[in-house]
Amino acid sequence: MRSYEEISNRIMERGDKLIESAKVRAAKIRHTSYAVSGMCAAAIAGIGVWHIASYVKKPDDGFNGSGIVSATETITENTSSAEITTALTTTSPKATAAAKTTKVTTDRKNSDTTSAVPAVTTAAVQTTSAKTSTVHVTTSGNNANETAIPESPAKTTTADDPTPVTTTVRPVSPDGNDNGNSGNSGEESVRITTSVHIEDGPTTTSASINETSTETITTAKSGPQMGDGGYVPPTSTTTTSLQDVFRANPSYITLNEVRYEKQAEVSVESIGSYLHRVDVHIMYIRKNIRSVMKAYLIEGVDEEEAVAVQLKDTDEYYLFRNTSYKKDEAE
Amino acid sequence: MDNGASSYRRFLDGDRNSFTELVREYWDGLTLYLSGFTNSITEAEEFAEEVFLKLYAERPPFSGKSSFKTWLYAIGRNTVLNMLRKRRKIREASLDGFYDVSDREDIERNHIHDENKKLLYGAMEDLHSDYRQVLYLVYFENFGVAETAEIMHKSERQVYNLLYRAKAALKKTLEKEGFEYEEL
Numbered sequence: 202m203r204s205y206e207e208i209s210n211r212i213m214e215r216g217d218k219l220i221e222s223a224k225v226r227a228a229k230i231r232h233t234s235y236a237v238s239g240m241c242a243a244a245i246a247g248i249g250v251w252h253i254a255s256y257v258k259k260p261d262d263g264f265n266g267s268g269i270v271s272a273t274e275t276i277t278e279n280t281s282s283a284e285i286t287t288a289l290t291t292t293s294p295k296a297t298a299a300a301k302t303t304k305v306t307t308d309r310k311n312s313d314t315t316s317a318v319p320a321v322t323t324a325a326v327q328t329t330s331a332k333t334s335t336v337h338v339t340t341s342g343n344n345a346n347e348t349a350i351p352e353s354p355a356k357t358t359t360a361d362d363p364t365p366v367t368t369t370v371r372p373v374s375p376d377g378n379d380n381g382n383s384g385n386s387g388e389e390s391v392r393i394t395t396s397v398h399i400e401d402g403p404t405t406t407s408a409s410i411n412e413t414s415t416e417t418i419t420t421a422k423s424g425p426q427m428g429d430g431g432y433v434p435p436t437s438t439t440t441t442s443l444q445d446v447f448r449a450n451p452s453y454i455t456l457n458e459v460r461y462e463k464q465a466e467v468s469v470e471s472i473g474s475y476l477h478r479v480d481v482h483i484m485y486i487r488k489n490i491r492s493v494m495k496a497y498l499i500e501g502v503d504e505e506e507a508v509a510v511q512l513k514d515t516d517e518y519y520l521f522r523n524t525s526y527k528k529d530e531a532e
Numbered sequence: 533m534d535n536g537a538s539s540y541r542r543f544l545d546g547d548r549n550s551f552t553e554l555v556r557e558y559w560d561g562l563t564l565y566l567s568g569f570t571n572s573i574t575e576a577e578e579f580a581e582e583v584f585l586k587l588y589a590e591r592p593p594f595s596g597k598s599s600f601k602t603w604l605y606a607i608g609r610n611t612v613l614n615m616l617r618k619r620r621k622i623r624e625a626s627l628d629g630f631y632d633v634s635d636r637e638d639i640e641r642n643h644i645h646d647e648n649k650k651l652l653y654g655a656m657e658d659l660h661s662d663y664r665q666v667l668y669l670v671y672f673e674n675f676g677v678a679e680t681a682e683i684m685h686k687s688e689r690q691v692y693n694l695l696y697r698a699k700a701a702l703k704k705t706l707e708k709e710g711f712e713y714e715e716l
Binding site for chain 1: 556
């Protein structure tokens with residue numbers, strides 16, 4: 202039989218172990234609870250921030266400061282095998298593409314050589330680079346070999362009469378072969394053929410302008426009609442204000458999951474009470490610019506039918522109309 | 533304040549020797565009482581050890597509304613019932629069972645000095661668990677009906693009835709064995 206001291210010591214030993222393990226377990230639980238509560242707090246904060254982020258005023262996608270839109274656009278188009286053909290018929294003397302004076306000495310009777318002293322100063326109309334070229338002029342004659350002697354300087358006069366001019370620009374190979382299938386790159390040389398019909402005499406002169414050039418035409422992009430191919434478009438930077446972009450492009454807003462599209466400008470007198478801020482989506486070229494503006498009711502007009510949006514930093518109000526609105530449905 | 537209560541106070545104040553005093557004073561009686569829940573004295577010792585371990589580790593506060601012995605036995609009863617509920621196992625004979633007889637005799641010899649009571653305690657083995665508990669508490673530990681009711685979580689009336697039926701059952705058992713005990 203065990204003595205009472207043995208029993209007591211055994212119980213106290215077990216009790217000490219039990220107390221120690223309880224302390225360790227409590228410490229583990231405490232540390233775990235700290236970590237878990239921290240994670241929960243972080244998660245709650247994250248969810249909260251994410252949840253209220255949509256209600257916080259955004260910095261207008263970069264329009265906040267100066268109200269200036271700065272867009273950089275890179276346009277790359279393949280011009281290696283393109284052929285530029287520009288047919289231009291000019292009827293106004295002032296709008297004549299090329300002021301041209303051709304002094305042609307032609308011996309129609311017995312001369313096989315035509316000495317032409319051309320002077321061509323080409324001022325491009327609706328093209329972008331002005332060129333002064335030395336060209337070969339071939340004049341069609343009876344049994345005449347085609348010989349052109351370029352000379353310089355050239356006279357430049359302005360035609361008084363309307364002169365039809367047809368300019369054809371085609372890529373040519375560096376060796377002068379004008380066959381389009383000869384494998385030329387088209388980037389390094391082009392052939393510009395200009396047909397000039399001069400009606401001041403019985404002779405019609407067809408001038409062929411051959412040009413070999415190693416430069417790449419770089420033009421400033423001036424409009425969407427450009428870019429038909431045949432030249433390397435540049436990287437252009439356009440700076441436009443938000444207000445101009447808004448006025449010039451279609452826009453829409455979404456209110457209560459209903460799409461309102463921009464219509465005409467409305468007068469200030471017809472503006473009703475303030476609704477709330479809205480995100481205005483401006484469809485600008487290939488981008489969708491978003492800006493926060495203020496929406497207002499229009500007096501006498503149902504909110505479901507149309508609302509007014511004040512253009513930011515201006516006193517202009519624009520009508521945004523619900524395109525799917527039908528009055529019968531509303532009634 | 534009884535002796536057990538003062539020892540327990542000192543133990544709560546950090547005196548480990550007081551805990552040994554508690555074990556010395558209440559170990560045998562508690563073990564015999566807890567043996568009423570099981571037929572194994574070893575298992576009863578195990579229960580008693582758990583009761584004192586509970587005192588040592590959890591240090592439950594003693595309010596003094598009852599005697600320390602009553603409070604300790606009530607804790608013992610609750611602890612044993614919880615353990616039996618948790619175990620719910622098939623009773624298996626353990627190696628400790630070989631020492632049951634000697635341990636029982638030692639404990640009985642230490643705790644029950646009256647020879648007639650020793651015979652009586654031996655005769656109680658075949659009785660129902662509640663009968664054994666109530667007879668032990670009243671006749672061996674000298675608890676009153678109220679204290680017995682508090683320990684057993686019964687009303688005094690229930691304890692009276694239980695005690696009456698327990699004595700009748702014990703008397704019947706003793707008569708079978710040709711033994712007479714005047715106090716019953």
